[in-house]
Amino acid sequence: MTDNNRFYIIAKKFNEVGCIAYKCKNLIEAKSVPNTLEAIRAKDVQIVILDDPEIYSEYAPYKYIDNLREFMNQAGNLNLSI
Template identity: 45%
Template sequence: MCYLIAKERDAHGCYALKTRHSKHLAELKRELNEAVGYKGVQLVTISRPTAYGEYAPYHFVDTEQEFRVLVKGLRQE
């Protein structure tokens, strides 16, 4: 188990999706990086949120679809 984190570089807090290490996770990160990486959104995979206070507060999402929508909505221009 791991968490995929999406954080705007200059903002407090992040979105977090509980997931598993897999090829699908790598593809999801690649897709989202292509969509928002150049806009200053950082995507990171972490083992447990309590160990990474720099990303707090965490907004945990329930589904991958919700995570995609929220992340793609960051830094809209």
């Protein structure tokens, strides 16, 4: 079985190394989750959708999070980390 879903949501704090990443389960999730994250993100946090994170070295290293709720919690709290 081929994995045709290649959408990852990335949350990264500007001017810091690394990011958190979540692999979307389907296209609907890929379209809706970034809008929700935009509403809760801090001004210094970037939210992007990528098709293949490993080719975008500017976001590395990636910390992959399997659970959407956990990803959203961590993305919403990126501005709180020191």
